[in-house]
Amino acid sequence: MRRRSVRYDGDTMTPKRVARRRRRLDPRARREQLLATAMRVVNRRGACRIEDVTAAARVAKGTFYLYFPSWEHLLVALRERVLEQYARETENKFSGMDQTSWRATCEAECVRFVDFVVGLGGLHTALFHGAIADRPIAEERSARHLIARLLRHGVELGAIEALDIETSAGLLFAILHSTADEIAQGGNRERLVGVMCQLVRRWLYQPS
Amino acid sequence: MRRRSVRYDGDTMTPKRVARRRRRLDPRARREQLLATAMRVVNRRGACRIEDVTAAARVAKGTFYLYFPSWEHLLVALRERVLEQYARETENKFSGMDQTSWRATCEAECVRFVDFVVGLGGLHTALFHGAIADRPIAEERSARHLIARLLRHGVELGAIEALDIETSAGLLFAILHSTADEIAQGGNRERLVGVMCQLVRRWLYQPS
Amino acid sequence: MRRRSVRYDGDTMTPKRVARRRRRLDPRARREQLLATAMRVVNRRGACRIEDVTAAARVAKGTFYLYFPSWEHLLVALRERVLEQYARETENKFSGMDQTSWRATCEAECVRFVDFVVGLGGLHTALFHGAIADRPIAEERSARHLIARLLRHGVELGAIEALDIETSAGLLFAILHSTADEIAQGGNRERLVGVMCQLVRRWLYQPS
Amino acid sequence: MRRRSVRYDGDTMTPKRVARRRRRLDPRARREQLLATAMRVVNRRGACRIEDVTAAARVAKGTFYLYFPSWEHLLVALRERVLEQYARETENKFSGMDQTSWRATCEAECVRFVDFVVGLGGLHTALFHGAIADRPIAEERSARHLIARLLRHGVELGAIEALDIETSAGLLFAILHSTADEIAQGGNRERLVGVMCQLVRRWLYQPS
DNA sequence: TATGAATGAGCCTTCATTCAT
DNA sequence: CATGAATGAAGGCTCATTCAT
Numbered sequence: 001m002r003r004r005s006v007r008y009d010g011d012t013m014t015p016k017r018v019a020r021r022r023r024r025l026d027p028r029a030r031r032e033q034l035l036a037t038a039m040r041v042v043n044r045r046g047a048c049r050i051e052d053v054t055a056a057a058r059v060a061k062g063t064f065y066l067y068f069p070s071w072e073h074l075l076v077a078l079r080e081r082v083l084e085q086y087a088r089e090t091e092n093k094f095s096g097m098d099q100t101s102w103r104a105t106c107e108a109e110c111v112r113f114v115d116f117v118v119g120l121g122g123l124h125t126a127l128f129h130g131a132i133a134d135r136p137i138a139e140e141r142s143a144r145h146l147i148a149r150l151l152r153h154g155v156e157l158g159a160i161e162a163l164d165i166e167t168s169a170g171l172l173f174a175i176l177h178s179t180a181d182e183i184a185q186g187g188n189r190e191r192l193v194g195v196m197c198q199l200v201r202r203w204l205y206q207p208s
Numbered sequence: 209m210r211r212r213s214v215r216y217d218g219d220t221m222t223p224k225r226v227a228r229r230r231r232r233l234d235p236r237a238r239r240e241q242l243l244a245t246a247m248r249v250v251n252r253r254g255a256c257r258i259e260d261v262t263a264a265a266r267v268a269k270g271t272f273y274l275y276f277p278s279w280e281h282l283l284v285a286l287r288e289r290v291l292e293q294y295a296r297e298t299e300n301k302f303s304g305m306d307q308t309s310w311r312a313t314c315e316a317e318c319v320r321f322v323d324f325v326v327g328l329g330g331l332h333t334a335l336f337h338g339a340i341a342d343r344p345i346a347e348e349r350s351a352r353h354l355i356a357r358l359l360r361h362g363v364e365l366g367a368i369e370a371l372d373i374e375t376s377a378g379l380l381f382a383i384l385h386s387t388a389d390e391i392a393q394g395g396n397r398e399r400l401v402g403v404m405c406q407l408v409r410r411w412l413y414q415p416s
Numbered sequence: 417m418r419r420r421s422v423r424y425d426g427d428t429m430t431p432k433r434v435a436r437r438r439r440r441l442d443p444r445a446r447r448e449q450l451l452a453t454a455m456r457v458v459n460r461r462g463a464c465r466i467e468d469v470t471a472a473a474r475v476a477k478g479t480f481y482l483y484f485p486s487w488e489h490l491l492v493a494l495r496e497r498v499l500e501q502y503a504r505e506t507e508n509k510f511s512g513m514d515q516t517s518w519r520a521t522c523e524a525e526c527v528r529f530v531d532f533v534v535g536l537g538g539l540h541t542a543l544f545h546g547a548i549a550d551r552p553i554a555e556e557r558s559a560r561h562l563i564a565r566l567l568r569h570g571v572e573l574g575a576i577e578a579l580d581i582e583t584s585a586g587l588l589f590a591i592l593h594s595t596a597d598e599i600a601q602g603g604n605r606e607r608l609v610g611v612m613c614q615l616v617r618r619w620l621y622q623p624s
Numbered sequence: 625m626r627r628r629s630v631r632y633d634g635d636t637m638t639p640k641r642v643a644r645r646r647r648r649l650d651p652r653a654r655r656e657q658l659l660a661t662a663m664r665v666v667n668r669r670g671a672c673r674i675e676d677v678t679a680a681a682r683v684a685k686g687t688f689y690l691y692f693p694s695w696e697h698l699l700v701a702l703r704e705r706v707l708e709q710y711a712r713e714t715e716n717k718f719s720g721m722d723q724t725s726w727r728a729t730c731e732a733e734c735v736r737f738v739d740f741v742v743g744l745g746g747l748h749t750a751l752f753h754g755a756i757a758d759r760p761i762a763e764e765r766s767a768r769h770l771i772a773r774l775l776r777h778g779v780e781l782g783a784i785e786a787l788d789i790e791t792s793a794g795l796l797f798a799i800l801h802s803t804a805d806e807i808a809q810g811g812n813r814e815r816l817v818g819v820m821c822q823l824v825r826r827w828l829y830q831p832s
Numbered sequence: 833t834a835t836g837a838a839t840g841a842g843c844c845t846t847c848a849t850t851c852a853t
Numbered sequence: 854c855a856t857g858a859a860t861g862a863a864g865g866c867t868c869a870t871t872c873a874t
Contacts, residue, residue, distance in 0.1 A: 023838060024873050030837075049864065060839045065866065129337065167403040170390055171383060178382030187375075195375040202411045232854060258848065268856040273849070440833060466869065476835040481870070545753065583806075583819040590802030591795060598794055611791040619826050647859060648852050654858075673843065684860045689845070 031067045033057055035081065038074055039123065046122030072131055079127040083141040086116055090146060099159040103205060106154060107197050110176055113143070114193060117180035124180075144169050147176075151204075160204040168204075175199065239275045241265055243289060246282055247331065254330025280339055287335040291349040294324055298354055310367040311413060315405050317358060318384055321351070322401060325388035332392075352377050355384075359412075368412040376412075383407065447483045449473055451497060454490055455539065462538025488547055495543040499557040502532055506562055518575040519621060523613050525566060526592055529559070530609065533596035540600075560585050563592075567620075576620040584620075591615065655691045657681055659705065662698055663747065670746030696755055703751040707765040710740055714770060726783040727829060731821050733774060734800055737767070738817065741804035748804075768793050771800075775828075784828040792828075799823065 025033065037057040041047045050071050054061050068074040089112075093105060117124060126132075139145055148169035154160040179196045183189050233241070245265035249255045258279055262269050276282040297320075301313060325332055334340075347353055356377035362368040387404045391397050441449070453473035457463045466487055470477050484490045505528075509521060533540055542548075555561055564585035570576040595612045599605050649657065661681040665671045674695050678685050692698040713736075717729060741748060750756075763769055772793035778784040803820045807813050 023871095025837075027837070050866095051864075061865090062840060062867080063838055066837070070865085163406075164399065164403050167390075167395075167399055168407075171386060171403060171407060174382050174386030175379060178379060178385075182375075182378055187378075191372065191375055192378075195372050195379060198371075199376075199379060199411050203407050235854080238854085257846095269848095269858095270850080270856055271854085274854070279848070443833080446833090465867090477837095477869095478835055478871080479833085482833070487869070545749075579822075580815065580819050583811075583815055584823075586806055586811075586816075587799060587802060587819060587823060590798050590805075593802075594795060594798030598791075603791075607788065607791055608794075611788050611795060614787075615792075615795060615827050619823050647850095649858075651858070674845095675843080685844090686846080686861060687859055690858070694844085 027067075030059075030063070034059070034064065034067055035074070035077060038078060039081075042078070042126045043121040043123045046125055048126075075127060075130070075132045076135065078123065079132060079137070082120065082123065082127060083137065086143075087141055087146070089116075097153075097157065099157055102154055102157050102159040103201075106150060106159070106204075107200065109150060110172075110196065110200060111193055113147075113176045114180045114183065114196070117177060118183045121184065144173055147172050154204070163204075172200070235275075238267075238271070242267070242272065242275055242282070243285060246286055247289070250286070250334050251329040251331045254333055256334075280343075283335060283338070283340045284343060286331065287340060287345070288349070290328065290331060290335060291345065291351075294321075294351070295349055295354065297324075305361075305365060307365055307367040310362055310365050311409075314358060314362060314367070314412075315408065318380075318404065318408060319401055321355075321384045322388045322391065322404070325385060326391050329392070332388075352381050355380050362412070371412075380408070443483075446475075446479070450475070450480065450483055450490070451493060454494060455497070458494070458542050459537040459539045462541055464542075491543060491546070491548045492551060494539065495548060495553070496557075498536065498539060498543060499553065499559075502529075502559070503557055503562065505532075513569075513573060515573055515575040518570055518573050519617075522566060522570060522575070522620075523616065526588075526612065526616060527609055529563075529592045530596045530599065530612070533593060534599050537600070540596075560589050563588050570620070579620075588616070651691075654683075654687070658683070658688065658691055659698070659701060662702060663705075666702070666750045667745040667747045670749055672750075699751060699754070699756045700759060702747065703756060703761070706744065706747065706751060707761065710767075711765055711770070713740075721781065723781055723783040726778055726781050727825075730774060730778060730783070730828075731824065734796075734820065734824060735817055737771075737800045738804045738807065738820070741801060742807045745808065768797050771796050778828070787828075796824070 034053065034057055038053045041053050041056045045052070047053070048071075050064050051061055053074075054064050057063075064074075068077070090109075093109070097105060120127075148165050151160065151163075151165050151169055151172070155162055155165070175196060179192050182192050242261065242265055246261045249261050249264045253260070255261065258272055259269055261282075262272050272282075276285070298317070301317070305313060328335075356373050359368065359371075359373050359377055359380070363370055363373070383404060387400050390400050450469065450473055454469045457469050457472045461468070463469065466480055467477055469490075470480050480490075484493070506525070509525070513521060536543075564581050567576065567579075567581050567585055567588070571578055571581065591612060595608050598608050658677065658681055662677045665677055665680050669676070671677070672695075674688050675685055677698075678688050681687075688698075692701070714733075717733070721729060744751075772789050775784065775787075775789050775793055775796070779786055779789070799820060803816050806816050
């Protein structure tokens with residue numbers, strides 16, 4: 001209702017103005033740039049302010065709002081992107097396997113997941129434990145879901161004994177997650193991954 | 209969005225006067241009171257604003273700063289206290305045990321830890337995942353340390369096979385932690401604890 | 417509160433691309449188009465944002481500034497146009513009249529004015545009570561001036577008794593104006609116009 | 625959710641700080657001061673920004689929010705105050721009158737109203753035609769209501785002939801209002817009031 | 833001419849922290 | 854010791870206006 005009060009020079013109706021800086025990108029590219037910059041900035045600093053991103057992107061604050069209605073929207077987009085990337089890398093790794101190959105694949109997947117989370121850096125907290133945390137993730141993209149699928153597969157192949165898949169998936173997720181955190185904080189990767197894999201083997205695999 | 213309830217009479221928008229009176233209190237007692245109140249408030253609401261605490265303690269905002277230089281200092285003190293309390297409950301549970309009794313105790317301890325974390329409510333996030341998260345915890349108080357001690361004890365008794373204690377302690381911590389989170393978010397306690405215990409048994413115990 | 421609908425695909429939050437193509441147009445025609453569109457938009461929504469107008473005109477935002485140095489300039493032009501239109505409709509209605517026909521015409525004119533203002537819709541506030549309000553109106557175009565002329569004519573014909581024409585014109589203007597506002601806000605037209613006409617008759621006409 | 629990021633000096637947890645200015649008033653007094661300042665500022669400039677008021681009151685911007693949740697709340701309070709003041713001055717002026725005295729009083733009241741509105745200055749627009757405009761006014765306080773009551777009284781006394789009171793009240797309001805506006809814009813008070821009173825007499829009073 | 837991405841001043845609101853009483 | 858009014862840095866969002874293409 002209240003019109004923004006741009007001041008005019010009394011009678012002349014000439015707006016006062018000041019200097020500017022620089023410009024222009026294809027919208028898709030700019031959005032991409034913002035997303036990428038945010039990815040980088042949040043990854044490094046777990047940053048939180050819109051200005052942190054626009055500054056890093058060397059762009060005016062207002063530009064942000066041309067592409068995202070709010071910070072949370074950006075986070076959602078970021079999360080989407082991260083999940084998508086992970087999902088893409090996971091495709092079709094589990095077709096046509098027997099017990100043995102499944103076990104090897106399973107361990108490899110666990111390690112891959114750990115490395116992926118480590119790579120997320122500050123993104124992890126921002127995207128999965130911050131303001132966005134309670135916003136639902138498309139079921140088929142969630143890590144828990146992927147892990148559950150992995151386990152189910154193992155059970156079907158007889159590679160691991162029957163167990164409470166949902167609950168176990170949650171636990172396995174926590175284990176991978178924790179391992180990643182430790183590595184991210186400077187722990188010895190080999191050692192951590194080793195202990196983790198041993199745990200997985202003892203816990204899940206049939207004594208056979 | 210959430211409207212502050214502090215000061216306005218809904219209708220008249222006339223400021224309300226709530227009389228209060230200086231109440232001298234022994235400094236130690238006052239500090240105690242603030243800590244206890246904060247404990248309660250943060251536990252319940254995961255509260256965030258200093259005023260939430262002082263209001264609940266029926267104390268002026270400024271009083272807070274007489275006892276804590278900043279909100280973070282309070283959090284540190286709170287965490288200290290929580291850890292202390294947990295440590296106290298843990299004392300001397302492991303003297304004079306054999307393999308069998310150790311295993312039973314170990315499981316019981318795990319469950320107790322889970323329940324403890326669940327009981328923390330909002331404190332958990334605030335103290336262990338918030339602004340304070342990266343501030344170091346006195347080594348001998350940390351859950352990790354206690355867990356490591358527990359494991360070491362088990363190894364010494366031959367109840368569990370030799371393993372990388374530090375790393376394993378971190379993993380076990382994550383497992384307990386995750387279980388607690390799930391319960392706190394409404395998961396079925398029996399089921400979660402059951403799966404967790406099974407994992408612990410398979411992972412740690414000697415096949416004997 | 418009102419969310420801009422400009423740019424986001426509700427769900428995906430992916431920016432939408434609406435292709436548009438340069439369309440050269442005779443400058444006069446383009447300016448005309450903008451004015452007409454603004455007229456319509458402001459009339460309907462009492463709109464405020466430049467973008468509302470350019471969007472409705474299916475023209476780029478920047479184009480606006482090719483034809484108007486600022487929003488206020490547009491408003492001034494709009495007002496000019498509205499006044500002109502009204503003036504045109506008023507031309508030559510008062511030639512060759514006697515007392516009786518003048519009185520009838522006068523009342524008709526009052527009603528016409530009221531209806532005109534009602535028809536302005538959102539324009540009314542924007543043009544006569546908004547940012548532009550204090551900018552002077554070309555004397556011979558102002559409603560006040562026209563009303564004064566009408567009155568003067570009546571006095572000359574002896575249809576109404578001598579009075580302070582300028583001042584009375586202001587008052588009459590307010591009366592018509594107010595009546596229009598009431599109607600615009602949903603008041604009963606017949607009733608309002610009726611009372612208004614009665615007032616005019618009693619106030620102005622010679623007891624004869 | 626997101627805790628404000630006050631920066632601490634790394635380890636020491638000592639907040640950085642800067643200079644300040646000055647202080648303290650009884651809340652009632654401060655609220656009063658803000659209201660009075662706003663009254664003055666809006667009256668003069670028809671101002672709109674919170675900062676205009678706080679600056680004039682030589683108070684920090686945040687202080688405003690200690691007493692009013694938003695600018696609109698302030699406006700409501702201001703309007704309330706203005707109406708109350710007017711109502712108070714109107715009390716009991718119409719008891720025990722006959723036709724003649726009523727007419728005199730009526731005219732006096734009209735003039736008083738005009739002067740009152742003139743005195744409002746920029747407040748008038750801000751309080752009755754701005755953001756607050758659609759918020760309902762307590763019926764018994766509205767100018768229209770008071771005017772209607774006045775007219776009804778006159779009809780009962782036989783001082784004026786029966787008419788459509790509600791509609792007429794609206795019209796009379798507009799007339800007073802317009803007269804006030806003219807005066808506020810520098811018109812000759814005597815002349816304007818004179819014409820207005822003449823109108824009122826001719827319109828309303830019985831030819832008797 | 834036309835376009836629409838980019839800019840940044842302007843205004844709002846919150847809340848940790850200070851300090852007069 | 855205690856109080857709570859006052860402060861102002863932070864950060865969010867909008868939109869008139871500019872300018873590279």
